[in-house]
Amino acid sequence: MSLKETDTEQIILNAAKEVFFKKGYDGARMQEIADEAGMNKALLHYYFRSKDKLFEAIFNDAFQRFVPKIVEKMISNISIEEKIEAFVDNYITVIMEVPQIPIFILTEINRNPERIVGMMKKVGMQPDLIIAGIQNDIDEGKIIDINPRHLLINILALCVFPFAGKPLMQIMLFNNNPGSYHDFLLERKKEVSQFIINSIKNK
Amino acid sequence: MSLKETDTEQIILNAAKEVFFKKGYDGARMQEIADEAGMNKALLHYYFRSKDKLFEAIFNDAFQRFVPKIVEKMISNISIEEKIEAFVDNYITVIMEVPQIPIFILTEINRNPERIVGMMKKVGMQPDLIIAGIQNDIDEGKIIDINPRHLLINILALCVFPFAGKPLMQIMLFNNNPGSYHDFLLERKKEVSQFIINSIKNK
DNA sequence: AAATAGTTTAACCAGATGGCAAAATTAATA
DNA sequence: TATTAATTTTGCCATCTGGTTAAACTATTT
Numbered sequence: 312m313s314l315k316e317t318d319t320e321q322i323i324l325n326a327a328k329e330v331f332f333k334k335g336y337d338g339a340r341m342q343e344i345a346d347e348a349g350m351n352k353a354l355l356h357y358y359f360r361s362k363d364k365l366f367e368a369i370f371n372d373a374f375q376r377f378v379p380k381i382v383e384k385m386i387s388n389i390s391i392e393e394k395i396e397a398f399v400d401n402y403i404t405v406i407m408e409v410p411q412i413p414i415f416i417l418t419e420i421n422r423n424p425e426r427i428v429g430m431m432k433k434v435g436m437q438p439d440l441i442i443a444g445i446q447n448d449i450d451e452g453k454i455i456d457i458n459p460r461h462l463l464i465n466i467l468a469l470c471v472f473p474f475a476g477k478p479l480m481q482i483m484l485f486n487n488n489p490g491s492y493h494d495f496l497l498e499r500k501k502e503v504s505q506f507i508i509n510s511i512k513n514k
Numbered sequence: 515m516s517l518k519e520t521d522t523e524q525i526i527l528n529a530a531k532e533v534f535f536k537k538g539y540d541g542a543r544m545q546e547i548a549d550e551a552g553m554n555k556a557l558l559h560y561y562f563r564s565k566d567k568l569f570e571a572i573f574n575d576a577f578q579r580f581v582p583k584i585v586e587k588m589i590s591n592i593s594i595e596e597k598i599e600a601f602v603d604n605y606i607t608v609i610m611e612v613p614q615i616p617i618f619i620l621t622e623i624n625r626n627p628e629r630i631v632g633m634m635k636k637v638g639m640q641p642d643l644i645i646a647g648i649q650n651d652i653d654e655g656k657i658i659d660i661n662p663r664h665l666l667i668n669i670l671a672l673c674v675f676p677f678a679g680k681p682l683m684q685i686m687l688f689n690n691n692p693g694s695y696h697d698f699l700l701e702r703k704k705e706v707s708q709f710i711i712n713s714i715k716n717k
Numbered sequence: 718a719a720a721t722a723g724t725t726t727a728a729c730c731a732g733a734t735g736g737c738a739a740a741a742t743t744a745a746t747a
Numbered sequence: 748t749a750t751t752a753a754t755t756t757t758g759c760c761a762t763c764t765g766g767t768t769a770a771a772c773t774a775t776t777t
Contacts, residue, residue, distance in 0.1 A: 319754085319755095334540070334625070335538065335540060335621070335625065336541075337537070337538060337540035337541035338539075338540035338625065340733090340734075340735090341734075341735060341736085342733090342734080342735095350755080350756095351755065351756055351757085352735090352736090353736085353737080353738095353755075353756070353757085354754080354755060354756085356735085356736060356737075357754075357755075360736095361735080361736080362734095362735065362736090414620060414621065414624045416682075417617060417620065417621075417678055417679060417682075418538070418617065418620075418621045418624075420681050420682050421617045421621075421680075421681055422537070422538065422541065424681040424685070427681065427682060427685050427686075428685065431685070431686070436686070438686050438687055442687075455712075457705075457709075458701070458705065460687050460698065461698075461701070461702065461705045461706075461709075463687075464675070464676055464679075464683060464687075465672055465706075465709060467675065467679070468671040468672050468674075468675030468676065469668055469671050469672070471671075471675060471679075472667070472670065472671030472674060472675045472678075473667055473671065475620050475675075475678060476620060476667075476670070476671075476674075477624075478623050478624055478627040478630065479619075479620070479623050479630060480667060482627070482630050482631065482634070483630075483634070483639070483641050484641055484645075484663050484666075484667075495663065495664075498661070498664070499664065502660075502661065502664045503664075503668075506660075506664075506668055506713050507713070509658075509712065509713040509714070510709050510710070510712040510713035511712070514717070522724080522725095543763090543764075543765090544764075544765060544766085545763090545764080545765095553725075553726090554725060554726050554727080555765090555766090556725075556726070556727085556766085556767080556768095557724080557725060557726085559765085559766065559767080560724075560725080563766095564765080564766080565764095565765065565766090718777100719776100719777085720775100720776080720777075721774105721775080721776070721777090722773105722774085722775075722776085723772105723773080723774075723775085724771100724772080724773070724774085725770105725771080725772070725773090726769105726770085726771070726772085727768105727769095727770080727771090728767105728768090728769090728770095729766105729767085729768080729769105730765105730766085730767080730768100731764100731765100731766095731767105732763105732764085732765095732766105733762105733763085733764075733765100734761105734762080734763075734764090735760105735761100735762090735763100736759105736760085736761090736762105737758105737759085737760080737761105738757105738758095738759085738760105739756105739757090739758090739759105740755105740756085740757075740758095741754105741755080741756070741757085742753105742754080742755070742756085743752105743753080743754070743755085744751105744752080744753070744754085745750100745751080745752070745753080746749100746750080746751070746752085747748100747749080747750075747751085
């Protein structure tokens with residue numbers, strides 16, 4: 312494999328990511344991806360055979376980033392405060408690097424839910440472990456009695472929603488000022504974990 | 515206007531809603547909507563001129579349902595507990611009637627953010643009023659000191675996210691069992707308001 | 718019943734879209 | 748350098764898509 316091959320491949324992937332993120336699968340056009348990549352449309356097919364295959368490559372990568380990567384911390388023996396803080400801070404940080412990912416994943420999973428099943432196995436996500444970890448903290452009296460699934464979804468909701476709803480929130484609450492919204496998202500790292508801890512810690 | 519006109523129009527709208535909700539604007543096909551409505555494709559154009567116009571009708575209606583309708587309660591003089599409970603319960607109830615709305619709105623707003631500006635005026639949504647109401651409760655010492663925008667987004671996130679992420683959550687946490695997930699969403703009416711109140715009430 | 722207006726259908730079109738085959742160009746190998 | 752392999756471009760096609768037009772059909776009015 313020559314340098315050029317890897318190079319072209321990467322250029323295509325970057326262009327495809329940009330277009331797929333912005334327009335979604337159905338809205339994306341192979342021609343537009345080719346233009347974005349500065350090359351001929353047929354080259355896309357030469358490297359990736361079809362629109363589907365190219366999309367798959369983008370989706371897989373995005374999905375992996377979307378799945379929280381810090382299960383270990385969630386089931387370790389550190390304090391519940393540290394767990395929450397680590398999870399929220401890490402997750403918001405990761406998403407901020409590619410903030411279009413949440414809405415992209417949510418949209419495409421809605422369009423084709425079957426894909427997830429296979430995807431989950433590949434990524435090796437084990438929500439049961441997190442659930443069990445939470446239950447453990449409850450049993451040990453570290454936090455109040457709460458349905459672990461509700462708590463888990465609450466945490467995810469508070470982290471993810473501001474990104475999924477970004478265009479709406481930015482216009483509604485920040486006069487469409489991107490800078491303000493960016494700062495707001497940074498603030499949330501502390502704000503969200505504080506909000507959660509307040510709610511679940513035993514007094 | 516004959517009975518038939520209104521009737522056909524409504525049949526088209528229902529069919530269009532179904533298809534647009536499932537596939538989004540780009541994925542939806544006028545032919546598919548016509549099939550769903552059991553009529554000729556040209557009829558859609560006879561009644562709605564274009565795909566855009568038809569979509570607009572669907573989107574406007576969906577957007578109005580997506581915007582919380584209980585601002586009054588949020589700025590009234592009832593206790594903060596009652597406010598939160600009323601808001602959450604009402605909002606989750608409304609969305610459960612048409613649970614596809616959140617992902618649909620989030621997706622389409624991402625595809626075309628400009629639309630919101632005009633839309634907000636039509637619907638008459640005034641987030642500033644809610645913000646001010648929250649600030650008032652803070653000033654009166656009813657709840658802890660918190661950035662009202664964070665609190666507002668937290669509330670929305672906790673209500674909306676489980677619907678936006680439904681396909682993912684249902685598979686990840688409920689073995690793809692729709693009944694279980696439905697019950698789970700019902701539980702959230704109490705769970706979410708409790709979670710919020712726990713977090714913000716002064717001790 | 719004749720005329721008019723409203724509704725529905727069938728047939729079609731121009732442009733776009735994903736994809737492909739073969740030629741042209743460049744790189745690698747002998 | 749000659750030959751083979753890899754990469755890129757050109758040109759094209761079958762299909763689909765939103766949209767239109769004119770004809771057919773139905774209900775209403777006179």
